[in-house]
Amino acid sequence: MTNISQRNDLLSQLDPQTRADLILSMSDFDFEAGHEFGEVGDDISHIYFVNHGIISAVAMMEDGQSAEAYMVGCEGFTGVTAWQVPSETSVRFFCHLAGNALRIKAAKLRELASESEALRAVLAGYSAALQIELEQTAPCNAIHSVPQRFAKWLLRAHDRANGDTLFMTQDFLAKMLGVQRTTVSDAAQTLAATGAISYSRGKVHIKNRSALERASCECYVAQEADIVDL
Numbered sequence: 001m002t003n004i005s006q007r008n009d010l011l012s013q014l015d016p017q018t019r020a021d022l023i024l025s026m027s028d029f030d031f032e033a034g035h036e037f038g039e040v041g042d043d044i045s046h047i048y049f050v051n052h053g054i055i056s057a058v059a060m061m062e063d064g065q066s067a068e069a070y071m072v073g074c075e076g077f078t079g080v081t082a083w084q085v086p087s088e089t090s091v092r093f094f095c096h097l098a099g100n101a102l103r104i105k106a107a108k109l110r111e112l113a114s115e116s117e118a119l120r121a122v123l124a125g126y127s128a129a130l131q132i133e134l135e136q137t138a139p140c141n142a143i144h145s146v147p148q149r150f151a152k153w154l155l156r157a158h159d160r161a162n163g164d165t166l167f168m169t170q171d172f173l174a175k176m177l178g179v180q181r182t183t184v185s186d187a188a189q190t191l192a193a194t195g196a197i198s199y200s201r202g203k204v205h206i207k208n209r210s211a212l213e214r215a216s217c218e219c220y221v222a223q224e225a226d227i228v229d230l
């Protein structure tokens, strides 16, 4: 158990004893791109602390439409409500960059958190930052254009990925942004015209990060400051 990967930022904020106690109850979970888990309405049985890779929490509508609610990389964990109280999931999780997480039973994490002020502080800090992000996401979706939101989404994925090339189909991007595939195609062309990215056959290459930041709405800076500066 001692040789399992521990690259999650929140785990590294813990003192060695608290971290060791937590890791005793965790197991490795490798995930591939395209893997999905969690049905809306299910009890959250496990919480995943991401070491590397990206998991998106996606809201699913009854008519089949969907949109990403939030994205988790090595800065966070899934199932943020369930470390405090038993909860049902309101989202489905899509792994869009292969990686690894440490998995713990939600009930066990609640037990450990009730015994450790240090652990509670770290979990609460991330939960609060995510709450602020979610409060900004609704107005962003209502006010800002699809190319702006697409640029923001790419910046956030780029922050959590290794390298400048992201593999994702138009269908996947449409699911994340809550738009039609043709709208994704138009937004990609808009961003490509600025020199920020190139996009072809399910591959987005970040060519000019500064240009992508200029193309994004202001929400990228606001949201990442809260999440990353924990």
Ligand SMILES: [Zn+2]
Binding pocket: 139, 140, 141, 144, 148, 149, 152, 217, 218, 219, 220
């Ligand atoms: Zn925005």
